[in-house]
Amino acid sequence: MTMSRAEAEDLARQGVEALRRGDGAAARDCFNRIIAARPAGFPLPWLALAQAYRITAETAGETEALQAQLSEQPRNIAALLLMGDRKRLDGDDRAASNFYTAALNQAAVTRDVPASLHPLLRQAEAFKREASERFTAHVEAAITGAQAPRVARSLDLLLGRRELYLQQPSMFYFEGLPQRPFYSRHEFAWVAELEAATPAIRAELEAVAEGFAPYVEGNPDRPLPNNPLLGDPAWSALHLWRGGEVVEVNASRFPATMAALAKLPIPRITGRSPMALFSRLTPGTHIQPHHGLLNTRLICHLPIIAPSGCGLRVGADVHEWRAGELVIFDDSYEHEAWNRGTETRTVLLFEIWKPEIDESERTELTRLFETIDAYGPAMIDQG
CATH class of the missing domain: 2.60.120.330 (B-lactam Antibiotic, Isopenicillin N Synthase; Chain)
Structure with missing residues (x-):
């Protein structure tokens, strides 16, 4: 079917109103109709659709909508944050941390990040700290006893207890030398x-x-x-x-x-x-x-x-x-x-x-x- 821009805008308004009153199913249907018609010059409402699927507890649909948005805009901060949150709820700490990290990195180089995203960015930072603590506990529970010095130093790097430094001479770098401070x-x-x-x-x-x-x-x-x-x-x-x-x-x-x-x-x-x-x-x-x-x-x-x-x-x-x-x-x-x-x-x-x-x-x-x-x-x- 063909859909005019005016029709798409009307459906989008109906979908947003449905989201506000918590009617995920109605919002989902409005946004899916727009996406199916793909009206010329009208941005596809993938993020809004993801939020509708969140309300209806349709996890697969929410994930697919976020993936579609990130396929179009890989550094969309809102989509990265929402995907991180989806992975958090799925219990996938590593995936959630990856998406949250990408969102935080992009926010750090973006001027005028919308205020509506600030709480989600703070949530991302808090989650990363908590996930890091869980990962550290997981590794330390499995890797017990004394380690060889190089293994111990590398483990500290992995767990963020030690920062990685490399040779960075200001004038001349000679290739192939060992990294030894x-x-x-x-x-x-x-x-x-x-x-x-x-x-x-x-x-x-x-x-x-x-x-x-x-x-x-x-x-x-x-x-x-x-x-x-x-x-x-x-x-x-x-x-x-x-x-x-x-x-x-x-x-x-x-x-x-x-x-x-x-x-x-x-x-x-x-x-x-x-x-x-x-x-x-x-x-x-x-x-x-x-x-x-x-x-x-x-x-x-x-x-x-x-x-x-x-x-x-x-x-x-x-x-x-x-x-x-x-x-x-x-x-x-x-x-x-x-x-x-x-x-x-x-x-x-x-x-x-x-x-x-x-x-x-x-x-x-x-x-x-x-x-x-x-x-x-x-x-x-x-x-």
């Missing part, structure tokens, strides 16, 4: 000798009263870094090697420290490395989350003065410095540091190649980095 100090044969030099390094540091400058500095030829610690001595550095060159005025006062550094596998890249410095963080200072330039290196911290209340987060893992125990981490992960104690924290900071990068790759990467820097001033880590 921290490396064990026991993996490197040279660590023990360096750690044994901590007392001598500390003695030299305590004998020096000046030489520290703000870690984050501006370059007048470049935009200033967007860092709240720009020019702030609360996070300061005393450079021994900088941009591949010895900082003689400082290095001459640290003979034991320089001798210890000379034995380490620090990269040699013209204009860039070696780099080695003392990094000082005063009480109450917070280095905001950020990423380093490269994922080809590891940053090493030898804690010289490590009071309580100081910490370092790399990805999802948090570490507290302990004096004389080297910390080795990949700074291409999001990382941050803080001093919540009452004393200043100082570490000796330097970089090494990642052990997974072989000698031939190191040679090629060195040439590549030198070529990049030859195009203009080298990019400098500013935290």
Whole structure:
């Protein structure tokens, strides 16, 4: 049959009135007549039909109507919410969570979400929390006892107890390296000798009263870094090697420290490395989350003065410095540091190649980095 737009509008009004008085059968019949006729230029009332089927407890019809609406408009917030609610009533937590998540994500990027949907969005959020708790209980009841460390960490990711972080260097990403935020100090044969030099390094540091400058500095030829610690001595550095060159005025006062550094596998890249410095963080200072330039290196911290209340987060893992125990981490992960104690924290900071990068790759990467820097001033880590 053919149906004019005026006839379709009249039937739609009758259907809406039937919904308001709770007459699902009458509403269903009105909307089905419109859908069967498919009047030209008239939107098909799939959502209204779904609501009519909800009243008449015709679950299959309600589901089919919602599927039809989502086939036409996959990101229709109302349809996603109603389908999530349908799956909730069906007892399908996973499907309900999927539809609710899609609705919430779409609402987050949609301007002027109708106020009528706000209660349903809040219901979706509450359901997702409850469903997550049920899923966690289900898994933990079945997976009991100690797990292997990697299984345990992956389980925490699955259950939302741990956030996933990946390498995201701000300048250069080297393909194929393992995703490891921290490396064990026991993996490197040279660590023990360096750690044994901590007392001598500390003695030299305590004998020096000046030489520290703000870690984050501006370059007048470049935009200033967007860092709240720009020019702030609360996070300061005393450079021994900088941009591949010895900082003689400082290095001459640290003979034991320089001798210890000379034995380490620090990269040699013209204009860039070696780099080695003392990094000082005063009480109450917070280095905001950020990423380093490269994922080809590891940053090493030898804690010289490590009071309580100081910490370092790399990805999802948090570490507290302990004096004389080297910390080795990949700074291409999001990382941050803080001093919540009452004393200043100082570490000796330097970089090494990642052990997974072989000698031939190191040679090629060195040439590549030198070529990049030859195009203009080298990019400098500013935290």
